[in-house]
Amino acid sequence: MYTQEQTARLLPDVAHHAQPHLAGALDWVGMDGIEVPVRFDAGDGEPQRASARVGAFVNLHRPDKRGIHMSRLYLLVEHALSAGQLTAGALRDLLHAFLESHKDLSDRACLSIRFEQLVRRPALRSGNSGWRAYPVCIEASMVGEDFLLEYGTEVVYSSTCPASAALSRQLIQDQFARDFDVSHPLEHAAVLAWLGSERGIVATPHAQRSVARLRVRVAAGGAFHLIKLIDRVEQALGTPVQTAVKREDEQAFALANGSNLMFCEDAARRIQKALDADANLADFHIRVEHQESLHPHDAVAYASKGVAGGLGGAARA
Incomplete structure:
Protein backbone atom coordinates (compact mmCIF):
# COMPACT_ATOMS: atom_id res chain seq x y z
CA MET A 1 0.00 0.00 0.00
CA TYR A 2 1.24 3.45 -0.85
CA THR A 3 1.13 6.29 1.63
CA GLN A 4 -0.72 9.45 0.65
CA GLU A 5 2.61 11.20 0.13
CA GLN A 6 3.87 8.40 -2.12
CA THR A 7 0.65 8.40 -4.12
CA ALA A 8 0.94 12.13 -4.67
CA ARG A 9 4.43 11.63 -6.07
CA LEU A 10 3.45 8.70 -8.30
CA LEU A 11 0.22 10.01 -9.83
CA PRO A 12 0.54 12.89 -12.30
CA ASP A 13 -1.62 16.00 -11.80
CA VAL A 14 -2.05 17.38 -15.29
CA ALA A 15 -4.50 20.07 -14.23
CA HIS A 16 -2.02 21.40 -11.65
CA HIS A 17 1.26 21.14 -13.53
CA ALA A 18 0.45 21.41 -17.23
CA GLN A 19 0.08 24.83 -18.80
CA PRO A 20 -3.26 25.58 -20.48
CA HIS A 21 -3.36 25.35 -24.25
CA LEU A 22 -5.24 28.65 -24.26
CA ALA A 23 -4.65 31.09 -21.41
CA GLY A 24 -7.61 32.94 -19.90
CA ALA A 25 -9.50 33.58 -16.70
CA LEU A 26 -12.83 31.75 -16.19
CA ARG A 39 -30.63 18.24 6.94
CA PHE A 40 -32.86 21.30 6.87
CA ASP A 41 -35.09 22.93 9.47
CA ALA A 42 -37.95 24.64 7.64
CA GLY A 43 -38.82 26.61 10.76
CA ASP A 44 -40.79 24.09 12.81
CA GLY A 45 -37.81 22.92 14.86
CA GLU A 46 -37.87 19.47 13.25
CA PRO A 47 -34.97 19.12 10.79
CA GLN A 48 -35.65 16.73 7.92
CA ARG A 49 -33.14 14.77 5.88
CA ALA A 50 -33.60 15.10 2.13
CA SER A 51 -31.79 14.01 -1.02
CA ALA A 52 -30.23 17.08 -2.61
CA ARG A 53 -28.45 18.03 -5.81
CA VAL A 54 -25.62 20.46 -5.25
CA GLY A 55 -23.65 22.76 -7.51
CA ALA A 56 -20.21 23.87 -6.24
CA PHE A 57 -18.11 26.45 -8.09
CA VAL A 58 -15.17 28.80 -7.80
CA ASN A 59 -13.77 31.21 -10.34
CA LEU A 60 -10.37 30.68 -11.98
CA HIS A 61 -8.69 34.08 -12.05
CA ARG A 62 -5.25 32.71 -12.92
CA PRO A 63 -5.05 32.57 -16.74
CA ASP A 64 -1.80 30.59 -16.51
CA LYS A 65 -3.45 27.70 -14.61
CA ARG A 66 -5.24 24.94 -16.49
CA GLY A 67 -7.86 23.94 -13.92
CA ILE A 68 -9.11 23.89 -10.34
CA HIS A 69 -9.11 21.11 -7.74
CA MET A 70 -12.61 19.67 -8.22
CA SER A 71 -12.06 16.80 -5.80
CA ARG A 72 -11.44 19.35 -3.04
CA LEU A 73 -14.80 20.97 -3.68
CA TYR A 74 -16.54 17.60 -3.70
CA LEU A 75 -15.02 16.46 -0.42
CA LEU A 76 -15.79 19.77 1.28
CA VAL A 77 -19.44 19.56 0.14
CA GLU A 78 -19.77 15.93 1.17
CA HIS A 79 -18.31 16.52 4.61
CA ALA A 80 -20.14 19.76 5.42
CA LEU A 81 -23.60 18.89 4.11
CA SER A 82 -23.72 15.21 5.12
CA ALA A 83 -22.67 15.84 8.69
CA GLY A 84 -24.23 19.17 9.61
CA GLN A 85 -27.46 21.10 9.25
CA LEU A 86 -28.18 23.66 6.53
CA THR A 87 -27.83 27.08 8.12
CA ALA A 88 -26.62 30.44 6.88
CA GLY A 89 -23.51 30.11 9.04
CA ALA A 90 -22.74 26.62 7.74
CA LEU A 91 -22.98 27.78 4.13
CA ARG A 92 -20.75 30.77 4.83
CA ASP A 93 -18.14 28.46 6.36
CA LEU A 94 -18.36 26.06 3.40
CA LEU A 95 -17.81 28.82 0.85
CA HIS A 96 -14.91 30.13 2.89
CA ALA A 97 -13.42 26.62 2.81
CA PHE A 98 -13.85 26.58 -1.00
CA LEU A 99 -11.72 29.73 -1.22
CA GLU A 100 -9.16 28.52 1.28
CA SER A 101 -8.70 25.33 -0.75
CA HIS A 102 -8.16 27.43 -3.91
CA LYS A 103 -6.47 30.52 -2.49
CA ASP A 104 -3.86 30.47 -5.25
CA LEU A 105 -6.53 30.20 -7.96
CA SER A 106 -9.83 31.76 -6.91
CA ASP A 107 -11.33 34.74 -5.09
CA ARG A 108 -15.05 33.97 -5.62
CA ALA A 109 -17.16 30.94 -4.71
CA CYS A 110 -20.80 29.94 -5.10
CA LEU A 111 -23.06 27.08 -4.12
CA SER A 112 -26.55 25.92 -5.10
CA ILE A 113 -28.60 23.28 -3.27
CA ARG A 114 -31.91 21.85 -4.54
CA PHE A 115 -34.22 19.48 -2.68
CA GLU A 116 -37.83 19.03 -1.59
CA GLN A 117 -39.11 19.77 1.91
CA LEU A 118 -42.17 17.96 3.25
CA VAL A 119 -44.49 20.21 5.27
CA ARG A 120 -47.66 18.99 6.97
CA ARG A 121 -50.64 21.18 6.11
CA PRO A 122 -54.02 21.11 7.87
CA ALA A 123 -57.33 20.54 6.07
CA LEU A 124 -59.67 23.52 5.88
CA ARG A 125 -62.41 22.15 8.16
CA SER A 126 -62.30 18.42 8.80
CA GLY A 127 -59.40 18.38 11.25
CA ASN A 128 -57.35 16.12 8.99
CA SER A 129 -53.94 16.96 7.56
CA GLY A 130 -51.53 15.79 4.89
CA TRP A 131 -48.06 16.37 3.47
CA ARG A 132 -47.05 18.87 0.79
CA ALA A 133 -43.64 18.69 -0.88
CA TYR A 134 -42.27 22.18 -1.50
CA PRO A 135 -39.24 22.52 -3.79
CA VAL A 136 -36.37 24.42 -2.20
CA CYS A 137 -33.45 26.07 -3.95
CA ILE A 138 -30.71 27.67 -1.84
CA GLU A 139 -28.01 29.75 -3.50
CA ALA A 140 -25.07 31.26 -1.67
CA SER A 141 -22.00 33.11 -2.89
CA MET A 142 -18.89 34.70 -1.44
CA VAL A 143 -16.62 37.35 -2.90
CA GLY A 144 -13.77 38.00 -0.49
CA GLU A 145 -15.62 38.25 2.82
CA ASP A 146 -18.90 39.43 1.28
CA PHE A 147 -21.52 36.71 1.73
CA LEU A 148 -24.84 36.63 -0.14
CA LEU A 149 -27.67 34.18 0.54
CA GLU A 150 -30.89 33.62 -1.44
CA TYR A 151 -33.45 30.87 -1.40
CA GLY A 152 -36.59 30.04 -3.30
CA THR A 153 -39.65 27.83 -3.32
CA GLU A 154 -43.01 27.44 -5.07
CA VAL A 155 -46.58 27.75 -3.83
CA VAL A 156 -49.33 26.05 -5.83
CA TYR A 157 -52.81 27.56 -5.58
CA SER A 158 -56.15 27.87 -7.35
CA SER A 159 -57.13 31.05 -9.18
CA THR A 160 -60.67 31.86 -10.28
CA CYS A 161 -61.05 34.46 -13.02
CA PRO A 162 -62.98 37.63 -11.98
CA ALA A 163 -64.11 38.34 -15.55
CA SER A 164 -65.42 34.81 -15.98
CA ALA A 165 -67.19 35.08 -12.61
CA ALA A 166 -68.98 38.28 -13.70
CA LEU A 167 -70.05 36.71 -17.00
CA SER A 168 -71.33 33.63 -15.17
CA ARG A 169 -73.35 35.76 -12.75
CA GLN A 170 -74.95 37.53 -15.70
CA LEU A 171 -76.03 34.21 -17.23
CA ILE A 172 -77.50 33.11 -13.89
CA GLN A 173 -79.42 36.38 -13.72
CA ASP A 174 -80.74 35.80 -17.24
CA GLN A 175 -81.84 32.28 -16.34
CA PHE A 176 -83.58 33.58 -13.20
CA ALA A 177 -85.44 36.17 -15.27
CA ARG A 178 -86.66 33.44 -17.64
CA ASP A 179 -87.73 31.05 -14.86
CA PHE A 180 -89.51 33.62 -12.65
CA ASP A 181 -92.09 35.78 -14.31
CA VAL A 182 -91.81 39.38 -13.15
CA SER A 183 -95.61 39.59 -12.95
CA HIS A 184 -95.84 36.83 -10.33
CA PRO A 185 -94.82 37.21 -6.69
CA LEU A 186 -91.72 35.32 -5.64
CA GLU A 187 -92.11 32.42 -3.23
CA HIS A 188 -89.21 31.87 -0.85
CA ALA A 189 -89.41 28.07 -1.11
CA ALA A 190 -89.45 28.16 -4.92
CA VAL A 191 -86.44 30.48 -5.13
CA LEU A 192 -84.54 28.39 -2.57
CA ALA A 193 -85.23 25.21 -4.56
CA TRP A 194 -84.19 26.94 -7.78
CA LEU A 195 -80.89 28.05 -6.24
CA GLY A 196 -80.18 24.44 -5.28
CA SER A 197 -80.89 23.12 -8.78
CA GLU A 198 -78.69 22.99 -11.88
CA ARG A 199 -80.73 25.84 -13.36
CA GLY A 200 -79.53 28.03 -10.50
CA ILE A 201 -75.92 27.59 -11.60
CA VAL A 202 -76.12 27.46 -15.40
CA ALA A 203 -72.58 28.86 -15.72
CA THR A 204 -69.46 28.59 -13.61
CA PRO A 205 -66.33 30.76 -13.78
CA HIS A 206 -63.16 29.10 -15.00
CA ALA A 207 -60.44 28.39 -12.46
CA GLN A 208 -57.01 26.87 -12.85
CA ARG A 209 -54.08 25.52 -10.92
CA SER A 210 -51.55 28.31 -10.51
CA VAL A 211 -47.97 28.58 -9.31
CA ALA A 212 -46.16 31.34 -7.43
CA ARG A 213 -42.40 31.01 -7.77
CA LEU A 214 -40.53 32.88 -5.07
CA ARG A 215 -36.91 33.92 -4.78
CA VAL A 216 -35.93 35.84 -1.67
CA ARG A 217 -32.75 37.35 -0.26
CA VAL A 218 -32.23 36.96 3.45
CA ALA A 219 -31.37 40.13 5.36
CA ALA A 220 -27.96 40.40 7.02
CA GLY A 221 -27.97 38.18 10.09
CA GLY A 222 -31.23 36.56 8.98
CA ALA A 223 -32.08 32.88 8.85
CA PHE A 224 -34.11 30.46 6.76
CA HIS A 225 -37.83 30.57 7.61
CA LEU A 226 -39.37 28.45 4.85
CA ILE A 227 -42.67 27.68 6.61
CA LYS A 228 -43.10 31.33 7.60
CA LEU A 229 -42.56 32.34 3.96
CA ILE A 230 -45.03 29.72 2.71
CA ASP A 231 -47.62 30.72 5.32
CA ARG A 232 -47.39 34.39 4.36
CA VAL A 233 -47.90 33.65 0.68
CA GLU A 234 -50.67 31.05 1.10
CA GLN A 235 -52.59 33.32 3.48
CA ALA A 236 -52.25 36.24 1.07
CA LEU A 237 -53.62 34.18 -1.82
CA GLY A 238 -56.34 32.40 0.19
CA THR A 239 -56.58 29.36 -2.10
CA PRO A 240 -53.54 27.08 -1.71
CA VAL A 241 -54.05 23.54 -2.99
CA GLN A 242 -55.11 21.04 -0.34
CA THR A 243 -53.98 17.63 0.89
CA ALA A 244 -56.61 15.69 2.87
CA VAL A 245 -60.06 16.66 1.56
CA LYS A 246 -63.46 15.59 2.91
CA ARG A 247 -66.70 17.07 1.59
CA GLU A 248 -66.67 19.86 4.17
CA ASP A 249 -63.11 20.74 3.09
CA GLU A 250 -64.07 20.80 -0.58
CA GLN A 251 -66.99 23.07 0.19
CA ALA A 252 -64.72 25.39 2.15
CA PHE A 253 -62.29 25.41 -0.78
CA ALA A 254 -65.12 26.39 -3.15
CA LEU A 255 -66.02 29.23 -0.78
CA ALA A 256 -62.39 30.35 -0.64
CA ASN A 257 -62.21 30.45 -4.45
CA GLY A 258 -65.41 32.45 -4.66
CA SER A 259 -64.10 34.89 -2.06
CA ASN A 260 -60.68 35.28 -3.69
CA LEU A 261 -61.29 35.97 -7.37
CA MET A 262 -58.00 37.05 -8.92
CA PHE A 263 -56.17 37.82 -12.09
CA CYS A 264 -52.44 37.03 -12.14
CA GLU A 265 -51.81 40.74 -11.50
CA ASP A 266 -53.90 40.55 -8.32
CA ALA A 267 -52.02 37.48 -7.11
CA ALA A 268 -48.61 39.08 -7.72
CA ARG A 269 -49.62 42.21 -5.81
CA ARG A 270 -51.02 40.21 -2.90
CA ILE A 271 -47.75 38.33 -2.52
CA GLN A 272 -45.71 41.51 -2.98
CA LYS A 273 -47.58 43.21 -0.14
CA ALA A 274 -47.19 40.19 2.15
CA LEU A 275 -43.44 39.87 1.56
CA ASP A 276 -42.86 43.60 1.92
CA ALA A 277 -44.02 43.18 5.53
CA ASP A 278 -41.35 40.55 6.29
CA ALA A 279 -38.33 42.23 7.93
CA ASN A 280 -36.30 39.03 7.48
CA LEU A 281 -36.20 39.61 3.70
CA ALA A 282 -33.83 42.12 2.15
CA ASP A 283 -35.22 41.57 -1.33
CA PHE A 284 -37.51 39.25 -3.26
CA HIS A 285 -38.61 38.35 -6.76
CA ILE A 286 -42.02 36.84 -7.59
CA ARG A 287 -43.29 35.08 -10.69
CA VAL A 288 -46.94 34.00 -10.74
CA GLU A 289 -48.24 31.72 -13.45
CA HIS A 290 -51.95 31.04 -13.99
CA GLN A 291 -52.10 27.91 -16.10
CA GLU A 292 -55.22 28.91 -18.00
CA SER A 293 -58.14 26.53 -18.49
CA LEU A 294 -59.60 28.97 -21.08
CA HIS A 295 -56.45 29.42 -23.19
CA PRO A 296 -53.65 27.07 -24.26
CA HIS A 297 -51.18 29.65 -22.93
CA ASP A 298 -50.49 30.90 -19.41
CA ALA A 299 -51.09 34.28 -17.79
CA VAL A 300 -47.92 35.49 -16.03
CA ALA A 301 -46.99 38.42 -13.80
CA TYR A 302 -43.76 39.45 -12.06
CA ALA A 303 -43.17 41.57 -9.00
CA SER A 304 -40.22 42.42 -6.76
CA LYS A 305 -39.22 44.55 -3.83
CA GLY A 306 -37.48 46.84 -6.25
CA VAL A 307 -34.30 47.57 -4.31
CA ALA A 308 -31.14 48.66 -6.08
CA GLY A 309 -29.03 45.67 -7.10
CA GLY A 310 -32.04 43.38 -6.67
CA LEU A 311 -32.63 39.84 -7.76
CA GLY A 312 -33.21 40.62 -11.43
CA GLY A 313 -36.12 40.62 -13.83
CA ALA A 314 -38.19 38.20 -15.88
CA ALA A 315 -35.23 36.54 -17.56
CA ARG A 316 -33.93 35.23 -14.23
CA ALA A 317 -37.18 33.63 -13.03
Whole structure:
Protein backbone atom coordinates (compact mmCIF):
# COMPACT_ATOMS: atom_id res chain seq x y z
CA MET A 1 0.00 0.00 0.00
CA TYR A 2 1.24 3.45 -0.85
CA THR A 3 1.13 6.29 1.63
CA GLN A 4 -0.72 9.45 0.65
CA GLU A 5 2.61 11.20 0.13
CA GLN A 6 3.87 8.40 -2.12
CA THR A 7 0.65 8.40 -4.12
CA ALA A 8 0.94 12.13 -4.67
CA ARG A 9 4.43 11.63 -6.07
CA LEU A 10 3.45 8.70 -8.30
CA LEU A 11 0.22 10.01 -9.83
CA PRO A 12 0.54 12.89 -12.30
CA ASP A 13 -1.62 16.00 -11.80
CA VAL A 14 -2.05 17.38 -15.29
CA ALA A 15 -4.50 20.07 -14.23
CA HIS A 16 -2.02 21.40 -11.65
CA HIS A 17 1.26 21.14 -13.53
CA ALA A 18 0.45 21.41 -17.23
CA GLN A 19 0.08 24.83 -18.80
CA PRO A 20 -3.26 25.58 -20.48
CA HIS A 21 -3.36 25.35 -24.25
CA LEU A 22 -5.24 28.65 -24.26
CA ALA A 23 -4.65 31.09 -21.41
CA GLY A 24 -7.61 32.94 -19.90
CA ALA A 25 -9.50 33.58 -16.70
CA LEU A 26 -12.83 31.75 -16.19
CA ASP A 27 -15.93 33.05 -14.43
CA TRP A 28 -16.91 29.76 -12.78
CA VAL A 29 -15.57 26.23 -12.72
CA GLY A 30 -16.83 23.35 -10.64
CA MET A 31 -19.42 20.59 -10.49
CA ASP A 32 -23.19 20.47 -10.70
CA GLY A 33 -25.62 17.75 -9.69
CA ILE A 34 -23.57 16.42 -6.75
CA GLU A 35 -25.78 13.94 -4.89
CA VAL A 36 -25.67 14.43 -1.14
CA PRO A 37 -28.09 14.20 1.82
CA VAL A 38 -28.92 17.42 3.64
CA ARG A 39 -30.63 18.24 6.94
CA PHE A 40 -32.86 21.30 6.87
CA ASP A 41 -35.09 22.93 9.47
CA ALA A 42 -37.95 24.64 7.64
CA GLY A 43 -38.82 26.61 10.76
CA ASP A 44 -40.79 24.09 12.81
CA GLY A 45 -37.81 22.92 14.86
CA GLU A 46 -37.87 19.47 13.25
CA PRO A 47 -34.97 19.12 10.79
CA GLN A 48 -35.65 16.73 7.92
CA ARG A 49 -33.14 14.77 5.88
CA ALA A 50 -33.60 15.10 2.13
CA SER A 51 -31.79 14.01 -1.02
CA ALA A 52 -30.23 17.08 -2.61
CA ARG A 53 -28.45 18.03 -5.81
CA VAL A 54 -25.62 20.46 -5.25
CA GLY A 55 -23.65 22.76 -7.51
CA ALA A 56 -20.21 23.87 -6.24
CA PHE A 57 -18.11 26.45 -8.09
CA VAL A 58 -15.17 28.80 -7.80
CA ASN A 59 -13.77 31.21 -10.34
CA LEU A 60 -10.37 30.68 -11.98
CA HIS A 61 -8.69 34.08 -12.05
CA ARG A 62 -5.25 32.71 -12.92
CA PRO A 63 -5.05 32.57 -16.74
CA ASP A 64 -1.80 30.59 -16.51
CA LYS A 65 -3.45 27.70 -14.61
CA ARG A 66 -5.24 24.94 -16.49
CA GLY A 67 -7.86 23.94 -13.92
CA ILE A 68 -9.11 23.89 -10.34
CA HIS A 69 -9.11 21.11 -7.74
CA MET A 70 -12.61 19.67 -8.22
CA SER A 71 -12.06 16.80 -5.80
CA ARG A 72 -11.44 19.35 -3.04
CA LEU A 73 -14.80 20.97 -3.68
CA TYR A 74 -16.54 17.60 -3.70
CA LEU A 75 -15.02 16.46 -0.42
CA LEU A 76 -15.79 19.77 1.28
CA VAL A 77 -19.44 19.56 0.14
CA GLU A 78 -19.77 15.93 1.17
CA HIS A 79 -18.31 16.52 4.61
CA ALA A 80 -20.14 19.76 5.42
CA LEU A 81 -23.60 18.89 4.11
CA SER A 82 -23.72 15.21 5.12
CA ALA A 83 -22.67 15.84 8.69
CA GLY A 84 -24.23 19.17 9.61
CA GLN A 85 -27.46 21.10 9.25
CA LEU A 86 -28.18 23.66 6.53
CA THR A 87 -27.83 27.08 8.12
CA ALA A 88 -26.62 30.44 6.88
CA GLY A 89 -23.51 30.11 9.04
CA ALA A 90 -22.74 26.62 7.74
CA LEU A 91 -22.98 27.78 4.13
CA ARG A 92 -20.75 30.77 4.83
CA ASP A 93 -18.14 28.46 6.36
CA LEU A 94 -18.36 26.06 3.40
CA LEU A 95 -17.81 28.82 0.85
CA HIS A 96 -14.91 30.13 2.89
CA ALA A 97 -13.42 26.62 2.81
CA PHE A 98 -13.85 26.58 -1.00
CA LEU A 99 -11.72 29.73 -1.22
CA GLU A 100 -9.16 28.52 1.28
CA SER A 101 -8.70 25.33 -0.75
CA HIS A 102 -8.16 27.43 -3.91
CA LYS A 103 -6.47 30.52 -2.49
CA ASP A 104 -3.86 30.47 -5.25
CA LEU A 105 -6.53 30.20 -7.96
CA SER A 106 -9.83 31.76 -6.91
CA ASP A 107 -11.33 34.74 -5.09
CA ARG A 108 -15.05 33.97 -5.62
CA ALA A 109 -17.16 30.94 -4.71
CA CYS A 110 -20.80 29.94 -5.10
CA LEU A 111 -23.06 27.08 -4.12
CA SER A 112 -26.55 25.92 -5.10
CA ILE A 113 -28.60 23.28 -3.27
CA ARG A 114 -31.91 21.85 -4.54
CA PHE A 115 -34.22 19.48 -2.68
CA GLU A 116 -37.83 19.03 -1.59
CA GLN A 117 -39.11 19.77 1.91
CA LEU A 118 -42.17 17.96 3.25
CA VAL A 119 -44.49 20.21 5.27
CA ARG A 120 -47.66 18.99 6.97
CA ARG A 121 -50.64 21.18 6.11
CA PRO A 122 -54.02 21.11 7.87
CA ALA A 123 -57.33 20.54 6.07
CA LEU A 124 -59.67 23.52 5.88
CA ARG A 125 -62.41 22.15 8.16
CA SER A 126 -62.30 18.42 8.80
CA GLY A 127 -59.40 18.38 11.25
CA ASN A 128 -57.35 16.12 8.99
CA SER A 129 -53.94 16.96 7.56
CA GLY A 130 -51.53 15.79 4.89
CA TRP A 131 -48.06 16.37 3.47
CA ARG A 132 -47.05 18.87 0.79
CA ALA A 133 -43.64 18.69 -0.88
CA TYR A 134 -42.27 22.18 -1.50
CA PRO A 135 -39.24 22.52 -3.79
CA VAL A 136 -36.37 24.42 -2.20
CA CYS A 137 -33.45 26.07 -3.95
CA ILE A 138 -30.71 27.67 -1.84
CA GLU A 139 -28.01 29.75 -3.50
CA ALA A 140 -25.07 31.26 -1.67
CA SER A 141 -22.00 33.11 -2.89
CA MET A 142 -18.89 34.70 -1.44
CA VAL A 143 -16.62 37.35 -2.90
CA GLY A 144 -13.77 38.00 -0.49
CA GLU A 145 -15.62 38.25 2.82
CA ASP A 146 -18.90 39.43 1.28
CA PHE A 147 -21.52 36.71 1.73
CA LEU A 148 -24.84 36.63 -0.14
CA LEU A 149 -27.67 34.18 0.54
CA GLU A 150 -30.89 33.62 -1.44
CA TYR A 151 -33.45 30.87 -1.40
CA GLY A 152 -36.59 30.04 -3.30
CA THR A 153 -39.65 27.83 -3.32
CA GLU A 154 -43.01 27.44 -5.07
CA VAL A 155 -46.58 27.75 -3.83
CA VAL A 156 -49.33 26.05 -5.83
CA TYR A 157 -52.81 27.56 -5.58
CA SER A 158 -56.15 27.87 -7.35
CA SER A 159 -57.13 31.05 -9.18
CA THR A 160 -60.67 31.86 -10.28
CA CYS A 161 -61.05 34.46 -13.02
CA PRO A 162 -62.98 37.63 -11.98
CA ALA A 163 -64.11 38.34 -15.55
CA SER A 164 -65.42 34.81 -15.98
CA ALA A 165 -67.19 35.08 -12.61
CA ALA A 166 -68.98 38.28 -13.70
CA LEU A 167 -70.05 36.71 -17.00
CA SER A 168 -71.33 33.63 -15.17
CA ARG A 169 -73.35 35.76 -12.75
CA GLN A 170 -74.95 37.53 -15.70
CA LEU A 171 -76.03 34.21 -17.23
CA ILE A 172 -77.50 33.11 -13.89
CA GLN A 173 -79.42 36.38 -13.72
CA ASP A 174 -80.74 35.80 -17.24
CA GLN A 175 -81.84 32.28 -16.34
CA PHE A 176 -83.58 33.58 -13.20
CA ALA A 177 -85.44 36.17 -15.27
CA ARG A 178 -86.66 33.44 -17.64
CA ASP A 179 -87.73 31.05 -14.86
CA PHE A 180 -89.51 33.62 -12.65
CA ASP A 181 -92.09 35.78 -14.31
CA VAL A 182 -91.81 39.38 -13.15
CA SER A 183 -95.61 39.59 -12.95
CA HIS A 184 -95.84 36.83 -10.33
CA PRO A 185 -94.82 37.21 -6.69
CA LEU A 186 -91.72 35.32 -5.64
CA GLU A 187 -92.11 32.42 -3.23
CA HIS A 188 -89.21 31.87 -0.85
CA ALA A 189 -89.41 28.07 -1.11
CA ALA A 190 -89.45 28.16 -4.92
CA VAL A 191 -86.44 30.48 -5.13
CA LEU A 192 -84.54 28.39 -2.57
CA ALA A 193 -85.23 25.21 -4.56
CA TRP A 194 -84.19 26.94 -7.78
CA LEU A 195 -80.89 28.05 -6.24
CA GLY A 196 -80.18 24.44 -5.28
CA SER A 197 -80.89 23.12 -8.78
CA GLU A 198 -78.69 22.99 -11.88
CA ARG A 199 -80.73 25.84 -13.36
CA GLY A 200 -79.53 28.03 -10.50
CA ILE A 201 -75.92 27.59 -11.60
CA VAL A 202 -76.12 27.46 -15.40
CA ALA A 203 -72.58 28.86 -15.72
CA THR A 204 -69.46 28.59 -13.61
CA PRO A 205 -66.33 30.76 -13.78
CA HIS A 206 -63.16 29.10 -15.00
CA ALA A 207 -60.44 28.39 -12.46
CA GLN A 208 -57.01 26.87 -12.85
CA ARG A 209 -54.08 25.52 -10.92
CA SER A 210 -51.55 28.31 -10.51
CA VAL A 211 -47.97 28.58 -9.31
CA ALA A 212 -46.16 31.34 -7.43
CA ARG A 213 -42.40 31.01 -7.77
CA LEU A 214 -40.53 32.88 -5.07
CA ARG A 215 -36.91 33.92 -4.78
CA VAL A 216 -35.93 35.84 -1.67
CA ARG A 217 -32.75 37.35 -0.26
CA VAL A 218 -32.23 36.96 3.45
CA ALA A 219 -31.37 40.13 5.36
CA ALA A 220 -27.96 40.40 7.02
CA GLY A 221 -27.97 38.18 10.09
CA GLY A 222 -31.23 36.56 8.98
CA ALA A 223 -32.08 32.88 8.85
CA PHE A 224 -34.11 30.46 6.76
CA HIS A 225 -37.83 30.57 7.61
CA LEU A 226 -39.37 28.45 4.85
CA ILE A 227 -42.67 27.68 6.61
CA LYS A 228 -43.10 31.33 7.60
CA LEU A 229 -42.56 32.34 3.96
CA ILE A 230 -45.03 29.72 2.71
CA ASP A 231 -47.62 30.72 5.32
CA ARG A 232 -47.39 34.39 4.36
CA VAL A 233 -47.90 33.65 0.68
CA GLU A 234 -50.67 31.05 1.10
CA GLN A 235 -52.59 33.32 3.48
CA ALA A 236 -52.25 36.24 1.07
CA LEU A 237 -53.62 34.18 -1.82
CA GLY A 238 -56.34 32.40 0.19
CA THR A 239 -56.58 29.36 -2.10
CA PRO A 240 -53.54 27.08 -1.71
CA VAL A 241 -54.05 23.54 -2.99
CA GLN A 242 -55.11 21.04 -0.34
CA THR A 243 -53.98 17.63 0.89
CA ALA A 244 -56.61 15.69 2.87
CA VAL A 245 -60.06 16.66 1.56
CA LYS A 246 -63.46 15.59 2.91
CA ARG A 247 -66.70 17.07 1.59
CA GLU A 248 -66.67 19.86 4.17
CA ASP A 249 -63.11 20.74 3.09
CA GLU A 250 -64.07 20.80 -0.58
CA GLN A 251 -66.99 23.07 0.19
CA ALA A 252 -64.72 25.39 2.15
CA PHE A 253 -62.29 25.41 -0.78
CA ALA A 254 -65.12 26.39 -3.15
CA LEU A 255 -66.02 29.23 -0.78
CA ALA A 256 -62.39 30.35 -0.64
CA ASN A 257 -62.21 30.45 -4.45
CA GLY A 258 -65.41 32.45 -4.66
CA SER A 259 -64.10 34.89 -2.06
CA ASN A 260 -60.68 35.28 -3.69
CA LEU A 261 -61.29 35.97 -7.37
CA MET A 262 -58.00 37.05 -8.92
CA PHE A 263 -56.17 37.82 -12.09
CA CYS A 264 -52.44 37.03 -12.14
CA GLU A 265 -51.81 40.74 -11.50
CA ASP A 266 -53.90 40.55 -8.32
CA ALA A 267 -52.02 37.48 -7.11
CA ALA A 268 -48.61 39.08 -7.72
CA ARG A 269 -49.62 42.21 -5.81
CA ARG A 270 -51.02 40.21 -2.90
CA ILE A 271 -47.75 38.33 -2.52
CA GLN A 272 -45.71 41.51 -2.98
CA LYS A 273 -47.58 43.21 -0.14
CA ALA A 274 -47.19 40.19 2.15
CA LEU A 275 -43.44 39.87 1.56
CA ASP A 276 -42.86 43.60 1.92
CA ALA A 277 -44.02 43.18 5.53
CA ASP A 278 -41.35 40.55 6.29
CA ALA A 279 -38.33 42.23 7.93
CA ASN A 280 -36.30 39.03 7.48
CA LEU A 281 -36.20 39.61 3.70
CA ALA A 282 -33.83 42.12 2.15
CA ASP A 283 -35.22 41.57 -1.33
CA PHE A 284 -37.51 39.25 -3.26
CA HIS A 285 -38.61 38.35 -6.76
CA ILE A 286 -42.02 36.84 -7.59
CA ARG A 287 -43.29 35.08 -10.69
CA VAL A 288 -46.94 34.00 -10.74
CA GLU A 289 -48.24 31.72 -13.45
CA HIS A 290 -51.95 31.04 -13.99
CA GLN A 291 -52.10 27.91 -16.10
CA GLU A 292 -55.22 28.91 -18.00
CA SER A 293 -58.14 26.53 -18.49
CA LEU A 294 -59.60 28.97 -21.08
CA HIS A 295 -56.45 29.42 -23.19
CA PRO A 296 -53.65 27.07 -24.26
CA HIS A 297 -51.18 29.65 -22.93
CA ASP A 298 -50.49 30.90 -19.41
CA ALA A 299 -51.09 34.28 -17.79
CA VAL A 300 -47.92 35.49 -16.03
CA ALA A 301 -46.99 38.42 -13.80
CA TYR A 302 -43.76 39.45 -12.06
CA ALA A 303 -43.17 41.57 -9.00
CA SER A 304 -40.22 42.42 -6.76
CA LYS A 305 -39.22 44.55 -3.83
CA GLY A 306 -37.48 46.84 -6.25
CA VAL A 307 -34.30 47.57 -4.31
CA ALA A 308 -31.14 48.66 -6.08
CA GLY A 309 -29.03 45.67 -7.10
CA GLY A 310 -32.04 43.38 -6.67
CA LEU A 311 -32.63 39.84 -7.76
CA GLY A 312 -33.21 40.62 -11.43
CA GLY A 313 -36.12 40.62 -13.83
CA ALA A 314 -38.19 38.20 -15.88
CA ALA A 315 -35.23 36.54 -17.56
CA ARG A 316 -33.93 35.23 -14.23
CA ALA A 317 -37.18 33.63 -13.03
